[in-house]
Amino acid sequence: MIAYIKGIVADITDQSVILEANGVGYEIICPNPYRFQSHIGQEDKVFTYHYVREDTQMLYGFQNTDEKDLFANILNVSGIGPKGALAVLATTTVQDFVVAIEQENEKFLTSFPGVGKKTARQMILDLKGKLSASQDLLTSQENQGDAEEESTALLEAIEALKALGYSNKEVNQIKPQLSAEHLDETDVYIRKGLALLMK
Structure with a gap:
């Protein structure tokens, strides 16, 4: 298996990148070869999948x-x-595809060329929970959502404390302590903030 090829981007066609490495020009079929357009004449690394069948090698x-x-x-x-696999990668990102599989979004999957409802269902059946990036990606999205909710709650609490008559200086002094609490409700932040301010 050829994991990757590192060489000079010699040429680009509608379907492939020609990468010259050690005097050999490798024709590499890519989802979107023009992503390498700006690297013509320069060294680049292309991660490769060596596809072998009885009648072809690509x-x-x-x-x-x-x-x-x-x-x-x-x-x-x-x-x-x-x-078909190239068509998917040419028209979407890894992140969006993984999310579509995990959420069983057939409408999104059938937007790819040659993918009907039957194939979309087969994709979901075969790939859900099995994509290497899926768990990390979804966990990251959940954490991002939690962080946004926490940030909003904290900001609302800060504004509420100022409305109660505390100065910017006083509120800013306790802000790091409030932020470290990782709370998700504004009123809890306010009560915690008042306790700190009254110390």
Whole structure:
């Protein structure tokens, strides 16, 4: 298996990047070759998937390992070949695709060329919970949502304390302590803030 090729981007076509490494020009089929347009004449690294069948051998290339891993996973779905997997990666991000699979968003999946409802269901069946990035991604989104909720609650509490007559200086002095509490309700922050201010 060829994990990646590092070389000079010699040329770009509608379907591939020509990467020259040690005097050899590798034709690498990419979801969107023009992503490498700005690197023509420069050294770059392309992460590759070596596709081997009885009648063909092809190199498929990606900008990062997340794209490469997703391509490999999509190939495992019954009824989808390299062309279909490339079409997915050419028109969406790894993050958006993972979210669509985890949320069973058939409408999103059927927007890809050649993907009907039956294939979308097969994708969900074969890939849900199995994509390497899925758990980390969803956990990150949940944490981001919690942080936003916490931040809003804290800001509301700060404004409420100022409205009660405390100065900016007084409120700012206790703000780090309030922030460290990681609370999710404004009124709890206010009570905690009042306790600190009255010490």
